[in-house]
Amino acid sequence: MNQSRSEHIEYLLKKAGFKACLEGEEPDIVVFNTCAVREHAKNRAVSIIGQFASQKRKDGFPIILVCGCMSQIYQKELLHHVPNIDVLLGTHNLEEVPLLIQKRLEKQKDTQPQLAFWSKPEGQFLETGYSRKPGVSAFLPITYGCNNFCSYCVVPYATGPQRSKPMELILEELQKILEEGFKEVTLLGQNVNSYGEDLGLKWGFEKLLENIEKLVEERPSRVWIRFITSHPKDMRESIVDLVKESKVLCPYFHLPIQAGSNKILELMNRGYTKERYLEIASYIRDTIPDASIGTDIIVGFPEETEADFQQTLEVVEKVQFEIAYTFAYSPRPKTRASSMVDSVPPQEKKRRLLELNQLVRRVYQKRVEKLRGKTVALLIDKQEKTFSGRTPSNLRVFIESSVKNSLKPGDMLLVKITDIRDGKIFAEKA
Incomplete structure (x- = not known):
């Protein structure tokens, strides 16, 4: 769910004229979309946000924006533990992200964080537009x-x-x-x-x-x-x-x-x-x-x-x-x-x-x-040391045969389950 919301945030920013950093580039803006479901996730997020916030340059960059469930629930705690946050907003007003960043760019020397929280959502869930990376x-x-x-x-x-x-x-x-x-x-x-x-x-x-x-x-x-x-x-x-x-x-x-x-x-x-x-x-x-x-x-x-x-x-x-x-x-x-x-x-x-x-x-x-020897459909979605994919029933299956040389992510094929080792399922083309 958070991955999808992050894709929506990226879509909104690109639509407003911002562009995603390439790997290795210094970012001007870092957006953290957070989760508060578990204590471990919260603590880890605070630590990572703090690391980025502590690396602010003298010119005030990168701008640190934090949104999502953690900011909605832990607003005061976040501001206390991570003083260099520039923009903090909740879960109900993501559409404002580009505008809030633009305002911060105009007031770069302002030391007070911008806060944007709606106490409750308005109207229907009409979210559209997602910047999805090409894939399967x-x-x-x-x-x-x-x-x-x-x-x-x-x-x-x-x-x-x-x-x-x-x-x-x-x-x-x-x-x-x-x-x-x-x-x-x-x-x-x-x-x-x-x-x-x-x-x-x-x-x-x-x-x-x-x-x-x-x-x-x-x-x-x-x-x-x-x-x-x-x-x-x-x-x-x-x-x-x-x-x-x-x-x-x-x-x-x-x-x-x-x-x-x-x-x-x-x-x-x-x-x-x-x-x-x-x-x-x-x-x-x-x-x-x-x-x-x-x-x-x-x-x-x-x-x-x-x-x-x-x-x-x-x-x-x-x-x-x-x-x-x-x-x-x-x-x-x-x-x-x-x-x-x-x-x-x-x-x-x-x-x-x-x-x-x-x-x-x-x-x-x-x-x-019980799957050993059975033939199942497979959608190839990973290419690491070997190809693997998932069955319709969501089981991950690894390919170990010469057929893998002709495969690519996105291929659908029938495979025969040949072995199960340490809980991993292995197959070859049927």
Whole structure:
């Protein structure tokens, strides 16, 4: 999501006459688009911004602009720890970035930082225009903001309520992406399943996917469409059915469970039970056997006992996630959980996280072993020491044969899985 917003900021700056620095050039302006979801990300950002700010030349350059979730949440703290920030703005007024930089250029000797914060967003989510680097994959935001208020999550406080981009704007942007030659497009939203609810659309996400399917099917070359993130409380069987029947939509569902205990899920304000989650996961597995399920899991949430943690491990055993992002809980400002006692000691959080990660790896290796000898579609998207790509179900596969000499990023081909080593999947052309 932040990568896509950064592409939008770059688009706005180029449109206003600024140009991106080439590698090795001294920048006049440095823009930091920040994230506040985790404490580690925040601390790292403060450190990096401070490094750049401390290198200001006598002429006042480079101009340091900081925007995004961290500036929205930590405005005073940022100004205190990084005194050389020139422009600080929140999440609701990115369109002002070029104007604010221009004003700063006109008042270069002004020592007071420019601040630009709207307390809440205005109107619809109408963001268009992204400076995407040529490549295989592109991102396309369809919503911004969130209405869920999970008790651990700062996102609704940083981004405001969910605003869905009008369908015609999404289709126009998708058309541009296709014309630019991208082979894979990922629809982005904090909760894509609830797309269109704020526009008065019932089953808006299904309608959007149907329209996207029609648009992409008309293309002479094949294009894959993915979407993230799906919230379990809004995940519907009809979405799974659409993906099953589609020639365009990829069978990968990022469906964060966060915890396997109903007690913790309720404390997290997630809006579903473990039983409902397992029901959805089973429906995906039964309906699309080749689909992958990804997840996010937090360990050490306030009041999580060892018994609660064991229930999370049981869910991992049952679902056998192909992809899992795992985290130890850290309190975020303004959230309801930040007022709860952080009852799980740091060392216990580390132990649970280690045990969880070990299980995630074991079940993943057990699941991908079943792929050995199978033929799958692959979209080549990386060229490093060897070529690799992703399957429609979002599994990374490495090519190890002479065919790699004739490959290039963007190629789609059928490959046969030949080996699985240390969790890595290897294949040759089918």
